[in-house]
Amino acid sequence: xxxxxxxxxxxxxxxxxxxxxxxxxxxxxxxxxxxxxxxxxxxxxxxxxxxxxxxxxxxxxxxxxxxxxxxxxxxxxxxxxxxxxxxxxxxxxxxxxx
Numbered sequence: 001x002x003x004x005x006x007x008x009x010x011x012x013x014x015x016x017x018x019x020x021x022x023x024x025x026x027x028x029x030x031x032x033x034x035x036x037x038x039x040x041x042x043x044x045x046x047x048x049x050x051x052x053x054x055x056x057x058x059x060x061x062x063x064x065x066x067x068x069x070x071x072x073x074x075x076x077x078x079x080x081x082x083x084x085x086x087x088x089x090x091x092x093x094x095x096x097x098x
Contacts, residue, residue, distance in 0.1 A: 028052060028065060036073060037080040044080050051087065054098065064090055 030052045039045045054060035068090060072083035091098050 028055060028062065028069075033069065037069075037083050039080050044084075047084055051098065060091060060096060060098070061094075064094070 030049050033048050033052070034045050037044075037048070039048060051060065051065060055062050055065055065087065068083055068087045072079045072086060075082045088098050
């Protein structure tokens, strides 16, 4: 019985370390970003999809998008506006056109 309890505890400990990183890695889902940034128009939703496509193709660094997303989410209003303008500015500083 002790071995079973120990095995269960080990599995739970492993899952506790894996699940947070898996959730963090998957947060760049277009639908999640649209909901979190409160997109209101098809153009805004298209911009989010374009950004995700650029990341998927390797033309835009994931860390740049993630950090801008987190920064914009902390704004009290107009999160999408902050995300879009901030990302365009930061990407242009790296020589990347969005």
